[in-house]
Structure formats: C-alpha cells, structure tokens
Amino acid sequence: MRMFHDQLGGQRSSREYPFLSEGDFPPERDVSGQPARVGVFVCRCRPAIEGVVDVERLLAHAGEYPHVVYTADVGYGCFPEGLAAIKEAIADHDLNRVVVAGCSHRTHESLFQRTVREAGLNAYLVEMANIREHCAWVHPHEPEKATRKAIELVRMAVARASTLQPVHKSAVQLMRRALIIGGGVSGMTAALAIADAGFDVALVERSDALGGHLHNIHYVVEGYNPQRLLRDLVNRVRGHERIDVYTHTEVVEHTGYVGGYRAILRRRDGSEETISHGVTIVATGGQEARGTRYLLGQHPKVITQLELEEPLPIAWMRSLN
Template identity: 65%
Template sequence: EYPPEKDILGEKPRIGVFSCRCYPTMDGIVDIDTLIDKSSQFPHVVHTADIGYGCFPDGLQQIKDAIQEHNLNRVVVAACSHRTHESLFQKTVREAGLNSYLMEMVNIRGFAAWVHAHQPEKATRNGLELIRVGVGRAAELEPIYKDSIPPHQRALVLGGGVSGMTAALSIADSGFDVVLVEREEYLGGNLHKVHYLVEGENPNKLLRDLVNRIIAHEHITVMTRTELLEHDGHVGAYHAVLRHRDGTQSDISHGVTIVATGGQESRVDHYMLGEHPSVITQLELEDKLAFHIGDVTDLKQVVMIQCVKPKEETYEYCSRICCISTIKNAIRLKTINPNCQVTVLYKDIITYGFREQYYTEARDRGVIFARYDDTHTPVVNSDNGQIIVSMHEQMLDRELILTPDLLVLSTSIQPSQGTKELAKLLKVPISNEGFFLEAHIKMRPMDFMEEGIFICGIAHYPKFIEESISQASATAGRAITILSKKPFHFGGTVAVVDPNKCVGCLTCMRTCPFEIPRVTDEFTGVGELGGAAYIEPTLCHGCGTCTAECPANAIQLLNYKDNQIMVPDFPILGSWVEL
C-alpha cells in the first residue's frame, strides 16, 4: 500500500538532485563531489545529496527522507541505466508520496563515465551537463495516472509440444487456468519423434510424464485438433476464437498468450530424397535405430550429409540440433553394428554446450568426419540402384567417392507450417529465418514487443529439449507476472491524440511500427472534420514515432511532451555550464 499522493499542482518546482557513486563504475571516473556541488546552483534545486550506492536500501531511504524533510516535489537521480533501475527509483518516490513520474533519471554511468572512461574531466563535465538537462526536464514534469483493469486470469498456450506443455504446467501449478491448444491429434509435438538422447535419457518418459500431468491438471483445458482463428484485444484482456477440426468454434477470454508452436525437420527435393529408398533423414534413421534394428545390422557403409537445406531456404542459419542428432545416431549405429563404416560429410560440426565429448566418442568409435565447403558441396548419383556420393575433401584436397548402403541427410529445422499466418494473426514479427522474433535478444528473450504475448521453444529458434524446458519455464514466469496482477495497470508513457488538432492524414497509422493508431469517426477532428486518430493506451508502446511524425502536432507522448523536451530556460544544446 502506497501513501496518498501529494497534490503538487500549482506548486513551484522544488527539486532534489541525488547522485549515486557506484564505485568504481562512476566514482573514480566522474567527480561526484563536483556534480553534487555544482548541481545545487541550478534553478529550482533546493537539495542535493550523495546517496552512496543509490539502489541499496540506505540510498533509497535517503531519497525518501529528503523528500519529506525538504518538501521536494520533483526528484533527479543521477545514476545508471533507466532500463534496469528507473522503476526502482520511481517506486521509491511513490513510497514517499510523490507521483512516480515526478522522478527524472540521468544515466551518468552510461553517458558520462563510460564514454569518457579515460578522460575524467570530460566525464565530470558531461555528467554535470546531463544533470542540468535533467533538472530542466524535472521542472516541467507532471503527474501521470495509469488506468487499470482486472486481467483475465487465464493463459492461452498455442502448441502442445514440450515447451507448450511445460509452460502450461508452470502456469497451472501457480493456480491460473490454461487453455492448451494443439493442432495435431495428440500432445507431444516433436517429442514423439525423438526416441533417445545422446546423454542417455529417455525422452519418451518425459513425454509420458508431461502428458499425464497435463491431462490430470484441474487448471488445464486441452484442445487438440484445434487452431487459432482470431485473436484480438490487449494484454490482460485478449479474446480468441478457436476452430476445431470438426468445424465447430469456441471463444475464450484470456490475459496472456504463449506461442509454442515448435518447428519441423525440413524436406528437400535434392540428394535423391524421396527418389531413392536408401536416402532418408536423421529422424527416419532414428526411427530405424529405435524400432527397426534389423534394417541397420547388415549395413556396410552409411554416409551422413550435414547442413542440407531446401533450395528455397535462402537465408543461412544454423539449426543447432542437427550436428548432435547426427553424432547421436552415428554412435548408436556403431554400437549396434560396429563394422559399419560411418562417414559424416560436414561444413562445420558444432556441438553446443558440453556435447563436445560425444563428438570425441564418435571419432573414437571410428566415425569418419570429412569436410566440404559451399563451393564443393557433395554430389549424389545412383548407378543401377547403388548410391554414389562424391565430394571434395577439404583437408586432403582430393576427391572422395563413397558408395553407401544408406545415405542420411541432416536437413535444417524450419518453423512449423503456418508460422507466417499465425504471426500475422497475432501481429508479431518473424525473423529472417522465419521463426518468431523476440523483443530483445538479451533483455526480453521470452517476450514479443506486444505486451502479453510470449514465446518459447523451437518456435523461437531450434533448441535442445532442456533449453526448450528452461525457456518455457521462464516464459511462464513472465506470463504469471501479468496474470497475478490485480488489477493490471496500463498507460504511463503513451501517446495521446488531441482530436481538435488532428487532420486525419493517417500519417500516424502508417508510421507506427505496431499499427496502433486508427482514425475513427467516434471523434471529430480539426474544423469539425469527421474522424480523428485514436491511440489505445493499453496497446501503445510509447516509442514516440507517431509523435514526431504527426504534421499537425496533434500527438503528445506523456512524460515527453514538447515542453518537457524543449525546455526554454534550459537550452539542451550549446550552453555548457562552466566547471
């Protein structure tokens, strides 16, 4: 529970400047004492303080105490990254009774200390300038009030493979309802095709455990032979129409959506796959090694070709799991049939994680690895039913002719069929490789830019089983942060249209990267024009693109209004303070 908010309307700015030291990332490069001393001379600043390690409890308490003691109505924190620490300092000022948007953060670590790491004077001067601009902005800050809704405390999980099932179970175990949608007849996805792992574990046991737990779970509703038909709404309040294979439909309301639609082994139409009965894929070999051992016990020679991709797949990427699948099957084949000569033709063997030992084991068992490059890819022919593989071996610099009984292709992993259509339906992006694209590879690897829609498993990129499980668990955690909010707040730094200025030119609709603005006749534009733009605050990401592009200056980004950026008394450029 926060204390009641102080009404600052009509008050003159009383600004407190708090500088973090964060030795040695800032202090030692930037002269913090000078910053504190000089900041006290800026207009409206009534208090300055050194808060040591600002994000530690002592530093935060110092800010709260100073707000009370000096009756501050604006705060500037000179510290580190907004992305990592802004919410903490916003919460701190709110706990002291100020609206959280009355805090301005200045990143002197990133923009002063680090950019002038070996120029302390310049770092200090730059830091002071950043604080000066921050103080100017702080004087113009206004309280912003967020709206709230009670979120639908239900998750929609698309895809019933290992990732989807793991995410569904994690959410359901936390007490929230889950609708788990699977296109096929059975849950399990690719786990049905993986029969053993190179590490020795049995994935079928994992499959059975997951499916049994899903079926028995009171919070999970499973819909197989079902696909997503429509999806709209916003975080906390989505609505989906699901189409079942029998032609019926059902509607669900949910707060979050998780995309776990997986991927698939690609099919190629070269290297005689589909033409010659002795040319198969790694998954087909795995099936033989698991269930039809008689098919492999008499083989004299097997050739495996790595990095095989469909001709239409023009974008180069590594499918990550193929090398280890090949090594796994080669070891198994050598275990069953030690006299069989196994040759792996590769461009680059990559055994991700700690799997290098299995490559060594395969070599110890006599598996031969021969390297080709893109200019000399293997050539496959057939002579009277005998497969002939020829290639230029890079290390030996000579032609190699092989006559295998069985040719096994390691084909690339592709996104599931229908990924593009699903991305369009959910309005989320896909990568150059065709997989779903996360919001940020390091900071938000489970999120889409659209809040409330998350991703996990091979739908994101080819992954090993344990990686899919880890990501699915993390994704469930992200989803639970929304489902558990009662109520769910939205708004804050979002764009707002003044319909009285809007000329209905559609520029904002064209420029918004998230396709949020719409021109609607629910509003009247400038000069009684029928129709004006509207931006749904629950959907807006606050990127500011439309604000900058609107020719009528009809859009303002809250917390970054024109008067908060172009502060007349604090020209942002060209008026350096003297040290």
C-alpha cells in the same frame, strides 16, 4: 490471487513501498495541469562519481534545461541526509517532477519513488539518470567523455521527467486460467505444471494431435524411450480435469493485459470460441532447418537427422547406449 496493475497499463515491481500502504503516506498533491517544475539532484557518491564526472559542470548544464527550477549537489542521495534534502527541496521550491542523477534505477528507483511520495508527490514523478554505472564506472580513464555523457543522460532524464504523469495503482482480480499455445512437449509440460498447481489451462494445438516434434524422436542419448514419454504426457494431459485440449485449433485474436486476457480460438471447421485467461504461454516450438546446402533435397543420400532416425532399427540404436 491479486496483482497490481497501474492505470497506464504497465506493470511495476512489487518491491515498491515494501510493507507500506497508501495510508502511510501524506495526501498526494494534484499536479495535473500544472507546468512541470523539475528539480535535479546530483549524487557525488564519493569517490565513485565525483572521481570521474565533473559534478559542477553537470549541475551548471542541468540548470539551463527547460522546466528545471532547482538543482542541487546531494552528496550521497540515498543517505538519510540526501533523501531529506530532496524532500525539503520539493516543499521549498514547489517541485512537481524530480530527477536523481546517481546510480542504477534497478537498485535505487524504489527508494527515490518512496521519497517523493513521502514529500506528497506521486511516486512516478521521479526519473533517474545513471551517471555512476553508465559513466563513471565504465569510463574511469576518460573523465571528459564521461562528463559529456553524464550531461546528455541528465538532459534526457529532464526531458522525460517533464512529461511524466502520475500513475495510480489498483488491485485487479487475476483470471485463474492459462492459455498455452502449442501442444508439444513444452506446452504439455507447462500445462501439467500449471494444472497441478490448481489453475485451469486451455491448451491449443493447431495440428490434429498433441506431441509436436516428439513424434519424430525415437532415440535419445540417455537411453529412455521418447515415445513412451510422449504417450505418458498425452495421457496425463488428456486425463487432467483442469486441462481443456483444443486440437485443430489456432488463436486468431489475443487482447488484454497481464492477468486479464481474452483470446478467440478458431477450429479448423471455422467455429470460434472466446476464452478469458490470466497468462499466455507461447510454446509453438521450431522447425527443422532445411535449405539447399550440402545437397539437401538434391541428392538422395543427403538427409536430415529426423529423416535418418525414422528407418533406424531400434535394437541397433539401443546397442549404442
């Protein structure tokens, strides 16, 4: 299994450049050491943006920000004409950073990343300001304030864009083991699902036994026996060839990145073991709230549900179901 990991340590969506590889793009321009030359492209998205936000005022402000050497009204930035205008401007004005003021990066960032990459820039030298959802759509009756907000969003996007650095991806091998911290029902269930899918699992439990809170649950509304579930889960986990169970153990160090982590496990006797793993699941559960309200701990007749369950006769509980 392979995953993409960029050199800055962040993870990026696999939706980027769908069906395209680096070979489909022109050589990347080396912009290292060059002063930022930012182009700001504002969408009108008629009537969504221009019906509320004063696009001319926005463009006038954008032209005054440091590093901005070019501004343009691109109508619909995501249309072929808009994308072509952005690429042309990058070439004509030697732009090395791009700001698109339009809609949401969630829907359109990959499109603009691809566009700047097609123009010879690294795909991560583009920044978006969402003046549609964040301004026009949420403040339709306050155009003045929406415009001021759009001006601020673009100002911030320009500031961010001028510090952007190229990011290059590389393929790394995934470590085919999961570390699961906590051996309660959640940790055990996750361990079985992962192990059954063909991956190794290190299941770390700090107490002396698997099961967690389930040890204290004797009755459930549905009527089945939670203790039988517990026994079944523990047996399946203990017997699974892909699951290593570490009881009396805690994780004392955890480093790395998605796909390639390293953890140090310390047993109660002080001995340590280092393991490598590709993912980590934290399933450390919770604790029953106690406190002192309602005379809990102060009056013998005030108890918690767990304390109530313990002495209840099973036959009586079953009769309720």
